[in-house]
Amino acid sequence: MPLLSKRTSKRVAKDRLKLVLIHDRANCSPELLEMVKTDIINVISKYMEIDEEGLDIKMGNTKSEISDAIVPALYANIPIKKMKKKA
Numbered sequence: 001m002p003l004l005s006k007r008t009s010k011r012v013a014k015d016r017l018k019l020v021l022i023h024d025r026a027n028c029s030p031e032l033l034e035m036v037k038t039d040i041i042n043v044i045s046k047y048m049e050i051d052e053e054g055l056d057i058k059m060g061n062t063k064s065e066i067s068d069a070i071v072p073a074l075y076a077n078i079p080i081k082k083m084k085k086k087a
Contacts, residue, residue: 051079
């Protein structure tokens with residue numbers, strides 16, 4: 001992906017550190033979260049142009065609607081540049 005190759009080493013290191021912190025909080029490996037992030041980018045990119053530098057995906061915790069238990073949650077903030085035209 002051309003946009004991913006433009007990332008600076010500082011940005012990559014920052015993202016990796018965030019993934020390690022997320023792993024500690026949500027018991028999700030950084031590798032798994034990176035695979036999820038890549039899959040989300042690939043799917044969404046079929047329908048819209050996104051700002052990959054501004055993309056933010058996190059694991060956190062939230063209160064379950066079914067029970068009052070605290071459960072893991074995936075949060076994504078994906079800036080959209082523009083919608084792609086229908087094929």
